Amino acid sequence: MVSAELKSTLDLLFTLLNTLVGCFGLVFVVVSLFFVFRQTRDLNRQTELATQASRVSAYNEVARQMMEIDRFFVENPQYKPYFYEGKAASKDQADYPAIASIAEWLADFMDSVFMLARTLPEYPWDTTWYVYFCDLLKASPALHDYWKEHINWYPGSIQAYYPPKVAATIREITLS
Secondary structure, three states: OOOHHHHHHHHHHHHHHHHHHHHHHHHHHHHHHHHHHHHHHHHHHHHHHHHHHHHHHHHHHHHHHHHHHHHHHHHOHHHOHHHHOOOOOOOOOOOHHHHHHHHHHHHHHHHHHHHHHOOOOOOOHHHOHHHHHHHHHHHOHHHHHHHHHHHHHOHHHHHHHOOHHHHHHHHHHHHO
């Protein structure tokens, strides 16, 4: 049989061992929480950097498309008056298909800018691109014709994410 003194020593040893295991467990939990916190912070930082990178990429895409449009008008200045100076094109002109295609290109560009604008809410769209598009819409009979003929190609877009000023301008054009 186990003596009382040995039993007391074993109980004390088990209690001490239990306390040590509990302390190590507590230290392990604290260290684990520290690493979880660091990983979460690093993940948040990486997510923020990835978000910034995608926003820069989105803006660069808009700028690239605009440069392509600018280059087109530099290389083909005969078409610029139809979009910036209020010159009307008639359907019996030899270059009317080209003018109509340019109008579609510009409308699609507008649509892509407004789609991308949703990813860059902090950018001052209303003082830059929206003003440009409203001015373009007001100055271009070719764009008026395009929107009148093809407004049904963009119904969800115009209501869902076009800025109110631009959507109102397009509605005015299609109703006139």
